[in-house]
Amino acid sequence: MAKTPTLRPGNTADLIALIDAARGAGTRLDLRGGGSKAGCGAPVDPAATAVDMRGFAGIVDYDPAELVLTVRPGTLLTEVEALLAEHGQMLAFEPFDHGPIHGRAAGDATIGGVIAAGVAGSRRLSRGGARDHLLGFRAVSGRGEAFVAGARVTKNVTGYDLPKLACGSWGRLFALTELDIKTLPRGETALTLALDGLTAPQAVAVMSRAAGSQAGVAAAAHHPETHHPAGGVTALRIEGFAPSVAARCALLERLLADCGAVRVMEPAEAAALWDDLRTLGSLRNMPVLWRVVVPAAHVCRVTAALAPTPARWVMDWAGGLLWVGCTAEGLPPATLRALAAAAGGHADLVRADEALRRACPMRAALPPALAALEARVRRAFDPAGLFETGRFGDD
Amino acid sequence: MLAMPPVDQAVIARRDAIAQALRAIVPDGVIDRPDALRVYESDGLTAYRQPPLLVVLPETTAQVSQILRWCHDQGVKVVPRGSGTSLSGGALPLADAVLLGMARFNRILDIDYHDRIVVTQPGVTNLALTRAVEDRGFYYAPDPSSQIACSIGGNVAENSGGVHCLKYGLTTNNVLGVELVLIDGTVLRLGGRTLEPAGMDLLGVIVGSEGLLGVVTEVTVAILPQPETARAMLIGFPAVEAAGAAVAAIIAAGIIPAGMEMMDKAATHAAEAFVNAGYPLDAEALLIVELDGPQAECDHLIAAVTQITQGHGCTTCRISENEADRLMFWAGRKAAFPAVGRLSPDYYCMDGTIPRRALPHVLTRMAQLSAHYGLGLANVFHAGDGNLHPLIMYDANVPGQLEQAEAFGADILRLCVEVGGVLTGEHGVGVEKRDLMPVMFSAIDLAHQQRIKCAFDPDLLLNPGKVFPVLHRCAELGRVHVHQGQTAFPDLPRF
Numbered sequence: 058m059a060k061t062p063t064l065r066p067g068n069t070a071d072l073i074a075l076i077d078a079a080r081g082a083g084t085r086l087d088l089r090g091g092g093s094k095a096g097c098g099a100p101v102d103p104a105a106t107a108v109d110m111r112g113f114a115g116i117v118d119y120d121p122a123e124l125v126l127t128v129r130p131g132t133l134l135t136e137v138e139a140l141l142a143e144h145g146q147m148l149a150f151e152p153f154d155h156g157p158i159h160g161r162a163a164g165d166a167t168i169g170g171v172i173a174a175g176v177a178g179s180r181r182l183s184r185g186g187a188r189d190h191l192l193g194f195r196a197v198s199g200r201g202e203a204f205v206a207g208a209r210v211t212k213n214v215t216g217y218d219l220p221k222l223a224c225g226s227w228g229r230l231f232a233l234t235e236l237d238i239k240t241l242p243r244g245e246t247a248l249t250l251a252l253d254g255l256t257a258p259q260a261v262a263v264m265s266r267a268a269g270s271q272a273g274v275a276a277a278a279h280h281p282e283t284h285h286p287a288g289g290v291t292a293l294r295i296e297g298f299a300p301s302v303a304a305r306c307a308l309l310e311r312l313l314a315d316c317g318a319v320r321v322m323e324p325a326e327a328a329a330l331w332d333d334l335r336t337l338g339s340l341r342n343m344p345v346l347w348r349v350v351v352p353a354a355h356v357c358r359v360t361a362a363l364a365p366t367p368a369r370w371v372m373d374w375a376g377g378l379l380w381v382g383c384t385a386e387g388l389p390p391a392t393l394r395a396l397a398a399a400a401g402g403h404a405d406l407v408r409a410d411e412a413l414r415r416a417c418p419m420r421a422a423l424p425p426a427l428a429a430l431e432a433r434v435r436r437a438f439d440p441a442g443l444f445e446t447g448r449f450g451d452d
Numbered sequence: 453m454l455a456m457p458p459v460d461q462a463v464i465a466r467r468d469a470i471a472q473a474l475r476a477i478v479p480d481g482v483i484d485r486p487d488a489l490r491v492y493e494s495d496g497l498t499a500y501r502q503p504p505l506l507v508v509l510p511e512t513t514a515q516v517s518q519i520l521r522w523c524h525d526q527g528v529k530v531v532p533r534g535s536g537t538s539l540s541g542g543a544l545p546l547a548d549a550v551l552l553g554m555a556r557f558n559r560i561l562d563i564d565y566h567d568r569i570v571v572t573q574p575g576v577t578n579l580a581l582t583r584a585v586e587d588r589g590f591y592y593a594p595d596p597s598s599q600i601a602c603s604i605g606g607n608v609a610e611n612s613g614g615v616h617c618l619k620y621g622l623t624t625n626n627v628l629g630v631e632l633v634l635i636d637g638t639v640l641r642l643g644g645r646t647l648e649p650a651g652m653d654l655l656g657v658i659v660g661s662e663g664l665l666g667v668v669t670e671v672t673v674a675i676l677p678q679p680e681t682a683r684a685m686l687i688g689f690p691a692v693e694a695a696g697a698a699v700a701a702i703i704a705a706g707i708i709p710a711g712m713e714m715m716d717k718a719a720t721h722a723a724e725a726f727v728n729a730g731y732p733l734d735a736e737a738l739l740i741v742e743l744d745g746p747q748a749e750c751d752h753l754i755a756a757v758t759q760i761t762q763g764h765g766c767t768t769c770r771i772s773e774n775e776a777d778r779l780m781f782w783a784g785r786k787a788a789f790p791a792v793g794r795l796s797p798d799y800y801c802m803d804g805t806i807p808r809r810a811l812p813h814v815l816t817r818m819a820q821l822s823a824h825y826g827l828g829l830a831n832v833f834h835a836g837d838g839n840l841h842p843l844i845m846y847d848a849n850v851p852g853q854l855e856q857a858e859a860f861g862a863d864i865l866r867l868c869v870e871v872g873g874v875l876t877g878e879h880g881v882g883v884e885k886r887d888l889m890p891v892m893f894s895a896i897d898l899a900h901q902q903r904i905k906c907a908f909d910p911d912l913l914l915n916p917g918k919v920f921p922v923l924h925r926c927a928e929l930g931r932v933h934v935h936q937g938q939t940a941f942p943d944l945p946r947f
Contacts, residue, residue, distance in 0.1 A: 186648060212878060273745065430634070
C-alpha cells in the first residue's frame, strides 16, 4: 500500500480540523517530530497518515529568572539548548538526540519529540527525568479538543499532573502544541573523575558510594572495556561553581581512596565518554540495542548473565541504566526481558531490524491489570484510538 | 456555603449493616459511635466539619482491597484520610461516606542505602522518614511545615512541598513508586525502585490526585545525603520591589538556594514579637536565603548573594555563624502562622503561585483588597518559586467576617491566575479551591482531567466533592463535547 502524504498543520485550528477529519474517516494519525526516534517501535501502519508537528515551532516566552521556557514542540532541541546556553541555563535532565543511535545525522530531534518520548541523559541520576521538568502544556486530544494542563510556574498542584503523563506518552494521548519547561542554571564548571580497571560490581559499589556522599555527583557511568585492558573506566561527573567543584572532587578523592587511583579526566576524554552515552557509538556495530532500567543494586545480576553471551553493554545512572547491544541471534528478547524482570526492572527495545521490531514490542508487557488501566487512560484522551498506529503493539 | 454531593439517605439508613460488613473485614478497626466519629469531622481546614458515616482503620493491603471492593459493589462512597492535616479539606468527610483512615499503616518496610531508597507504609509521618535514616547521614527532602504530623500517604495525595522544594523538588520528584488499590479492589504497583517506570507514567498522575483515584498502601521514596553544611542569611530591604529584584538576580546569577523565603513587614513584626529571632523591624521585606553544600560552596555563594543583595540596596544582612543562628533565623519564619494567629482571633492561609516578576503588582493589589475588605493581611512567600502564602486576619465570631475572609481569599487566587499563576502551589484544591477551578481551567480542560478520574473510578465513589467543581457522570463525559449546566451540589453547613 502506498504511504499517504504527510500533513503539516501550522496552528491549533488546522490540527483540530485534521483530527476531526481523521475521526470521521477512521484514519489513524502518526504524530511525528524530527523523526530521530522513528526507528523505535514496530513499523507504523502504512495506512496511517503522518502528521508532521514541526509546523508548531518557535519560542513563545523565556524569562531566565523565572526558570520557565515556553516553546512550541516542533522547535529543534539544538535551538532550545543554544538559547538556554546563552543565558547560562540548561535542560537539567540532559535530553539528547536519538538520531545517531539509529544511524542518522544528529540535529533533527525536536523538543516535542524529546518530551513525548521522555528522553533523559546521564544527569537523570541527580536531576530527574523529562517528567520532572515539564510544568505545563497545550495539546489537542483525540477528541479534537484543545486543552491546557499544568501551568507556567515551577510550583503548582492545581488539578491532575497531566504533564507527567505527557512525558513518555510517545504521542499516543494527544498532540502537544505548546510546552512549559523548567530550566535551571548550568554549572559554571564540570569535571569528571575517573577510576580505571574496576570490574562491574566494583564500579557499581564505587558509584553508589559516590552518589550517596555529600559530593553531589551529577552523573556516574561505567564503560567496561574501551579505556583499560584490565576492566573499564568508571566516571563521576561533578558540576557547579569552581570552588564547589574543587571541594567536591577533593571529597570524592578521599572517599574513594581505598577503591583505586582517582584521576581527573582530560576534558576531551570526558567529553568523548559522556558523548558515547548519548550516541552509544561504542555499541554501533551491534544491530540490536536495548535500554535496560533496573535498580542499580541489582544491575550486576544482568551483566553477569550477559558475560557468556556476545552482548556488550555500557552503564549509566550509577548502574540504574544499562544499554545492551547484541546481534539478533546473540540474545533472544525473552531472555533479556526475563533477566531485567528478575533484577526488578524492565527492558525497552531501542534499535532492531524491521523483522525483530515486528516480532518484539518496544516495551515489555505490563501486568494485565496495569495494562488495562493504561488502556483506559489512553482511551480517556483518544477514545477512537486515532493515535494508535501499531507502533507500540498493544492497541 | 460550600456545596457538597447530594447525601444518599438510603446509605445512611444502612449504616449498621455497613458497619457489620466492614467489621467482618477489619474486626477491631470500625468506629461507629457518634462521639468517636467527631474526632474525624474535619482536617486542617477546620472551617468545614462533617462527621463521617463510619470510620474504618485497616492495617493490611488485603483489607483495603476488600473494603474498597465491598464499597464499590454496594455503591458506598469512600473518603481516604492520612493524618488529617490537609489545609484544603482534602480529607473532609461526607455524611454518607466511609472514612478510610490509613493511620495503622505505620511501618517503614525497607531502607536501601545502596540505591538511596526507603519503602514505607503510607501512615508513617514525613519527619519519621528522615528520623529513620539520619544516623546514616541521609534525609527525605520534601519538608511541609506539618512534617511532624503529616503522613507520607497524605504527601503523595497532595504532592506536598516545603521550604526546600525550590532546590530539591516536591513530593512528585522524590517518589519512585507506589502500591495502589483501585476502588474495585484491584491492587497495582506503579513505578518501583527504578528511576523510570515501565509503561506510561501513571505514578505521576497519582501523586497530587487528592485521594480521587485510588488508595496508596505503600510508597517508595528517594532519600538524599544530608548536605555537609547549611547556612542561612537574613537580609532586610527597604522596599518589596528591591527584594523581588534581588531574588531574580540571585537566580539569574545561576544560584539555586536550598530555600529562599520572603516575609512582608506585617509578617516580620508578628514573627519577631512571637519568637525574638532578631528580625530587622524597619525592613519592608525580609529575605531568608539558605545555602547548603560543601563549606567552600557555601562560602562562595554567601559572598555572591551578599554582593547581589547589596547591589539591590539591602539595609541589613546577617549571616548565620553557627547552627543555633541558622535555626533562629528560621524560627520566626516557621512560626509565622501561629505568630499571626496571636494578632488576630483567626487567620486564613492562602496558597497561590505567581510568576515572580508579578510580585510587586500582586502585593499592591492585595493591599488594596485588604483595605476594601477591612481585613488585615500578612504575607509569607516562598520567593524562589513564586508560591505566596497570604494570611488573612479575621474574627469568626464577628458575623460575616469568615465569608468576607473567604471572598478576599478567592479574590487573591483570581489575581494569581490573572497574572499567569495558579490557584494552589502546594496545599491542594480539595473543597477549598474547588469552585475556583473554572478561573484557571475551561470546561474542556476540566473534562480532560475528569476523564482520568473515570478511568480509575468510573462510579465516582472515591472522595467525591473534592477538586472538581461539577460532578459529570462518566457516561456523559464520554460524549465528545462537554455540555454546561450540571446538577449542583447541595449545600454543606459551615462552622
